[in-house]
Amino acid sequence: MAKNVIEIKNLTKNYGRNRGVIDVSLEVSEGDIFGFIGPNGAGKSTTIRSMMGFLKFNTGSIKILGLDSVRDRNEILKNVGYMPSEAWFYPDMRAGEVIEYAARVRGIDCRNEAAMLCERLKVDRNKKIKELSLGNKKKISIVCSMQHRPKLFIFDEPTGGLDPLMQKHFFELIDEYVNEGATCLLSTHVLSEVNKYCKSAAIMREGRLTMLESAAIDDDTFLSFYEE
Amino acid sequence: MKYVFAKEIKMNMKSLIIWSLSVGGLGLFCIILYQSMQGDMKEMADAFSNMGAFSDAFGMSTLSIASLKGYFATEVGAVHGLGSAMFAAVIAINMISKEEEGHTGEFLFALPVSRMKVLISKALCIIVMLVVFTVICTGMYYVGINIIEANVKGAEMPAGEFIRYMMMQLLMNLEIAAICYAISAASRRSSMGLGIGMALILYFYDLIGRVVPDLKDYLFIGPYSYANASEIFSGIEASTGSLMMAVVVTIVMMGFAFWYYDRRDLAS
Incomplete structure (x- = not known):
């Protein structure tokens, strides 16, 4: 039986009087591509940002790769590749500098992997961030999240802004890394991505999470998740 | 941690050069002007030293503006005191909050580096920048003073007081930077x-404190109290209270920045 890479138990996070997530429990096993769906504001990003240590949650626990998300945050992040929904970098840095900076802070030599990723995603390393389109910034974000060959990928709406060809390359890369033993949590609004790539899935609505029996969902069921 | 520090230094380099050359250059220009104004200085000095509270506020009742050190304390003291404080405040107040304002926090904090280490790196960057800023300004003032000493008979700048003044200004800048660093840690914009x-309020607090007799007892609260040019060049030692206050404020503010930032949610 595959071990759990993500174990969230009774996670609750609120923002003062505003609801974040309520009593969320979730398990993602090794080798899974896990679809994380739900309407805007449902709590997907709050869950993800709690996992990453950006948010201080109120109650519950999060274990990633068997480690405590609060106490062992740095150790966890060494083996996590995260891609936020919006790709923001330092505007005056060049794409290559950003990629190199991320690798250096990680303290590992990622040059070969970064070169391979840049070639496949057609990243122009010499351009300054402020000169890049959203799609091209997303590609840098993909390289930064993958170049250290992490054990777990956490993607928050990763394909927004990417052209169809790049989306195809992106999922090919995920497949390759997962086939080599990685796990992927994919937050998305795109049904075809869930149907085509995810092995299991869960939906968040109004801060609560429900596991789905299958990641194979039809259009009507999928749209019903977004209705009030 | 060293890469975060190096990146901060690189990103702030342009700002450091512009501020150093602007404040240092303005101070140098003021010093050079001494030569052309020297002839009229004696009458000006008499007039300025008899202007009551105004003379007290700018230190012209204790120092003669006709002497090089009096002129330096009055003119460059104001330029450097205000300029360096503004520089310290501007770099420190954006140092942490810029990550959330520019939405780069998610990139930086998704890397395996703790918030503490990021804050230490950024604080070290501020310290290095303020030291380099002070060294550049000191160098420019030194050049100006040498030019004046070589060309104006009898013009002399006591080296000990000059160095002490610049050191106290650096300490004052560090204190102001610590206050602004704490604000930056608590701010998302x-x-x-x-x-x-903040820099202007602290400057005018000191200025008003020297004019209004009732406020004189509370001058030690502000950072300008121990870095006042006219007192330093008059040979007046900084009070222990003001120096103690500077150390306490700096430590408390830095402590707050680290404590608060480690506990709060980061905006996306």
Whole structure:
């Protein structure tokens, strides 16, 4: 039986009087591509940002790769590749500098992997961030999240802004890394991505999470998740 | 941690050069002007030293503006005191909050580096920048003083007081930077205006404190109290209270920045 890479138990996070997530429990096993769906504001990003240590949650626990998300945050992040929904970098840095900076802070030599990723995603390393389109910034974000060959990928709406060809390359890369033993949590609004790539899935609505029996969902069921 | 530090230094280099050359250059220009104004200085000095509270506020009742050190304390003291404080406030008040304002926090904090280490790196960057700023300004003032000493008969700048003044200014800048660093840790947006306002308020607090007799007992609270040019060049030692206050404020503010930032949610 595959071990759990993500174990969230009774996670609750609120923002003062505003609801974040309520009593969320979730398990993602090794080798899974896990679809994380739900309407805007449902709590997907709050869950993800709690996992990453950006948010201080109120109650519950999060274990990633068997480690405590609060106490062992740095150790966890060494083996996590995260891609936020919006790709923001330092505007005056060049794409290559950003990629190199991320690798250096990680303290590992990622040059070969970064070169391979840049070639496949057609990243122009010499351009300054402020000169890049959203799609091209997303590609840098993909390289930064993958170049250290992490054990777990956490993607928050990763394909927004990417052209169809790049989306195809992106999922090919995920497949390759997962086939080599990685796990992927994919937050998305795109049904075809869930149907085509995810092995299991869960939906968040109004801060609560429900596991789905299958990641194979039809259009009507999928749209019903977004209705009030 | 060293890469975060190096990146901060690189990103702030342009700002450091512009501020150093602007404040240092303005100070140098003021010093050079001494030569052309020297002839009229004696009458000006007499007039300025008899202007009551105004003379006290700018230190012209204790120092003669006709002497090089009096002129330096009055003119460059104001330029450097205000300029360096603004620089310290501006770099410190954006140092942490810029990550959330520019939405780069998610990139930086998704890397395996703790918030503490990021804050240490950024604080070290501020310290290095303020030291380099002070060294550049000191160098430029030194050049100006040498030019004046070589060309104006009898003009002399006491080296010990000059060095002490610049060191006290550096300490004052560090204190102001610590206050602004704490604000930056608690803020999610750029507060450039607040930083500049903070520097101006502290400057005018000291100025008003020297004019209004009732406020004199509370001057030690502000950072300008121990870095006042006219007192330093008059040979007056900084009070223990003001120095103690500077150390306490700096430590408390830095402590707050680290404590608060480690506990709060980061905006996306």
